[in-house]
Amino acid sequence: MSRSHLIAKIIAPMVAGLISTAAFAHPSLLSSAPTDKSQITAPKTIELKFSETLVTQFSGANLIMTGMPGMPGHGEMKINANVSGAGDGKTMTITPNSPLAAGNYRVDWRAVSSDTHPVTGQITFEVK
Template sequence: MHANRPLIHAMTAAIAALASSLAFAHPRLESSTPADKAEVPAPQKIELRFSETLVTQFSGANLVMTGMPGMANHAPMKMAVKVSGSDDPKTMVITPTQPLPPGSYRVDWRAVSSDTHPVNGNVTFTVK
C-alpha cells in the first residue's frame, strides 16, 4: 500500500496543475478570415476563431481603415460594423454595414471567455 503513495501524490499534483491551468486559460485567437496580413477582395464578413467559448456580451471588435490607395496621409477611419456570435460559440463575426473600398484595414478585437479576463489583439488585411 505504501509503495503506491508516491504515485498517487504525483497523479494528484498533475491533475491539480492541469485543472488550475484550465481554470485560468485565456482565449487565444486561433485563426481569422481573412487571414492576418492577407490581400483579399472585399469580405462580406470577418470571422475570428478563438480557443475558448466567448462571453459575447463582453467581447467585441472595431474595424478601422488604416490606409487608402493614393492617399499617403489617410487618417485611420472607424468603419460601421455589426459584431455578433455565430453557431460556433468560439467564433466572433464582424459584418461591415457597407462594402469595404480598397485599402488597408485593422480589426481591433476584445475577447472574454468564462474566466472573465479580457484579451485584446488585432488582425490586419488589405482589400484589393
C-alpha cells in the first residue's frame, strides 16, 4: 500500500466523523439579555443568543411572571409578548406587548436547529 493510500485511509474516517458531528449539533444558549438571575429595570426586549441557526417555525419562548412584590400568593401569569428571530438567525427576541411591572419573571425557551431536535431551557430575572 502506498503512503498516500495509507494517509487517505486514516484521514477519511476522521473527516467523516467531523462532518457527522456538525450535522447533529444541538443549539445551546450562549448568552441572554438580561442575564440569568439578574436584577434589572424593565427591559423593552429580551434576547437569547444560540450557538446554531434556529428554525424559527419550531422555536419559541414564553414569558411568565412568577411573583409580584407584596402579593405572596400570586400565581404564575403568562405575559403577552411577540417572539421573533433576528437577522443573524441565531438570536431569539421576546418583546413584551406592554411594559413589565416590578416582579420576578421566567423565560421558557425552545430552540430547534437544522437537526430538528428541540432543546429547552429557561432564564429568570427580577424587574425592580
